[in-house]
Amino acid sequence: MKTYIIFDTNILFNRFYEDFSRFTINSFYDEIQGKIERQDVIDRFELLIPEITIKELFKQQISAFNEDLEQIINSKSKFDNIYEIDINIDETLDYEIYLNEKQDQYIASKGIQLIATCSDNQFSNIVDRALNKKAPFEGKDKKSDKGFKDVLIWESILEHAENNDGEYIFFTADKGFKDELADEFEVRTGKKIEIFGRDDRNKLDRLIEKYSDEKNLRDLFDFIQSSISEVVDVLIDDLNYCLKKDFIKINGMKCKVNGLSLEDKIVDLNEIGDTTYKFGIKGILDAGKKGISYDLKISMYFVVEIVDLKNLHIEKIVLDSIEALTFDDDAVSIEKIKYSFLIKEEEVEEEEEEEEGAAEEEAKHNSIEIPIDEIKIELKRSFLGTHYENDENMLNELCRVIVENYTLDWYKFDSKKAKLRLAIKKFLKLKKITGDEMELIQSTFEIFIGNFHVSYQE
Numbered sequence: 374m375k376t377y378i379i380f381d382t383n384i385l386f387n388r389f390y391e392d393f394s395r396f397t398i399n400s401f402y403d404e405i406q407g408k409i410e411r412q413d414v415i416d417r418f419e420l421l422i423p424e425i426t427i428k429e430l431f432k433q434q435i436s437a438f439n440e441d442l443e444q445i446i447n448s449k450s451k452f453d454n455i456y457e458i459d460i461n462i463d464e465t466l467d468y469e470i471y472l473n474e475k476q477d478q479y480i481a482s483k484g485i486q487l488i489a490t491c492s493d494n495q496f497s498n499i500v501d502r503a504l505n506k507k508a509p510f511e512g513k514d515k516k517s518d519k520g521f522k523d524v525l526i527w528e529s530i531l532e533h534a535e536n537n538d539g540e541y542i543f544f545t546a547d548k549g550f551k552d553e554l555a556d557e558f559e560v561r562t563g564k565k566i567e568i569f570g571r572d573d574r575n576k577l578d579r580l581i582e583k584y585s586d587e588k589n590l591r592d593l594f595d596f597i598q599s600s601i602s603e604v605v606d607v608l609i610d611d612l613n614y615c616l617k618k619d620f621i622k623i624n625g626m627k628c629k630v631n632g633l634s635l636e637d638k639i640v641d642l643n644e645i646g647d648t649t650y651k652f653g654i655k656g657i658l659d660a661g662k663k664g665i666s667y668d669l670k671i672s673m674y675f676v677v678e679i680v681d682l683k684n685l686h687i688e689k690i691v692l693d694s695i696e697a698l699t700f701d702d703d704a705v706s707i708e709k710i711k712y713s714f715l716i717k718e719e720e721v722e723e724e725e726e727e728e729e730g731a732a733e734e735e736a737k738h739n740s741i742e743i744p745i746d747e748i749k750i751e752l753k754r755s756f757l758g759t760h761y762e763n764d765e766n767m768l769n770e771l772c773r774v775i776v777e778n779y780t781l782d783w784y785k786f787d788s789k790k791a792k793l794r795l796a797i798k799k800f801l802k803l804k805k806i807t808g809d810e811m812e813l814i815q816s817t818f819e820i821f822i823g824n825f826h827v828s829y830q831e
Contacts, residue, residue: 374538374539374540375416375417375418375419375538375539375540376418376419376539376540376541376542376580377418377419377421377533377534377537377539377540377541377542378405378418378419378420378542378577379420379421379422379488379541379542379543379544380401380402380420380421380422380426380544381423381426381523381526381543381544381545381546381547382425382426382429382430382522382526383545383546383547384401384544384545384546384571385398385399385401385402385422385426385430386398386399386429386430387399387430387433387434387437388696388704389706390437390438390441393434393437393468394475395475395479396431396472396478396479397434397479398430401544401571401574402420402422403483404643404645405420405574405577406420406483407645407646408578408581408643408644409581411644411647412581412582412584412585413585414581414584414585415799417584418581419486419539420485420486421486421487421488421533422485422486422487422488423487423488423490423526423529423530424487424488424489424490424529425490425522425525425526425529426526427480427487429522431472431473431476435468435469435472438468438472439468442462445460446460446462488530488533489529489532489533490525491525491528491529491531491532492532523547527554530543530558530566531558531562534561534562534566535561535562538564539564540565540566541558541564541565541566541567542566542567542569542577543566543567543568543569544569544570544573545568545570546570546571552568554568555567555568572641574641575642575643578643593679594644594650597642597650597677597679597687598642600677600687600716601639601642601652601677601687601690602638604690604714604716605638605639605654607714608690608714609635609637609654611714612633612635612673612692612712612714613633613635615712616630616633616710616712617630617631617633621660621707621708621710622708623667623669623697623705623706623707623708624705625708626662626665627662628660628661628662628667629660629661629662630658630659630660631659631660631661632657632658632659633656633657633658633659634656634657634658634659635654635656636654636655636656638654639653639654640652640653640654640655640672641653641672641674645676646678648678648679648680649676649677649679650676650677650678651674651675651676651677651693652674652675652677653672653673653675654672654673654675655670655671655672655673656670656671656673657669657670657671658671658697667699667705668699668700669697669699669700669705670697670698670699671695671696671697671698671707672695672696672697673692673694674692674693674694674695674696675690675691675692675693676691676693677689677690677691687716688715688716689713689714689715689716690713690714690716691713691714692710692712692713694709695709695710748772748775748776749768749769749772752768752771752775755771755814756768756814759806759814761806770800771797771800774796774797774800775796775797777796778796797814801814
């Protein structure tokens, strides 16, 4: 049974935009998509974004663009009587049209699946919710109709579920989506839905891992958590010392760190790459400059990488980003700080040996030409019994995918096996090959690639 994962606007919106030339959503979606792909469970999970959410994100980026552009123009005017500052702004550019094209490109490149806005048939349900102030309509003492967009999203999800079998997970930070809606979902659709907040990410990770072919992933996660926990006190002390020696930029202003109080426990530990993990530490930051002081609630996020999968070794912890809020929950920007914490130094001789070995292996691989004709002959066996038995174009395309992802040490590493399998599976899904035909082609391919590797090395 497929599990649909749906994202609300407040989960995907960007607090800060680094590049207005691209349409972007925050990394939450990419991290979950990456997790599913790396675990090779793309047939089990499907990510969905409501059309209304995409439209909201689009409008938020338009608004941020206009605000930042206006700020640049206003800032320039302060210097007009001192410097001749020329800002070239193309007045003919319609940013909304420009961004709409970038949005379409982004959705296509990510393969994002959208939930269509609910049909007119659901209008009576929306009216009923508004009149009776039923969730997710909300407001003080339920005396307002605040939450209209939330209702459209919810009705769209309900309509999608009525027509698509599966289990559902809805990520939202909106308190208007309450447990009572999960009950309504089951009554209306006959299916189950879990309503997750941002802090429930680990629940989804565990669900993905449950259906993953990768072994010992949980042990690896526990190792990372244990290793970080063992050094977190020392990490906090070292970070305190380093930050107080230098300035940091808060909302663009250089400020001195007066005090940093961090909790000695890690939060939000998540896998973001094959060997890379991210975690956070929460606390309070006291900083400022003459005439200005900040007391901020902060979340500091760090990245760790396992540099030796065999011996499970972490070399260093690197500060990735800082999120900050005032005690009134207003967002504050803290410029990225360069900081890394070395856990254990590797012997130089060992590093050199590993680098030399890797170079030799790469040279060995690059020096051998893969016999494409032989691959094609063997691959035809994969097509026997399918609609593509005599399809030469399909054969050539699949051959190209294999050649691009094949390596001589394919059979040695689970990550390389997964990468090659995933490349084949993505290709087959792109060609709308599913079910028994996909399984037949993949199983035959598995046998072929193993036999081909052995015979080819000989």
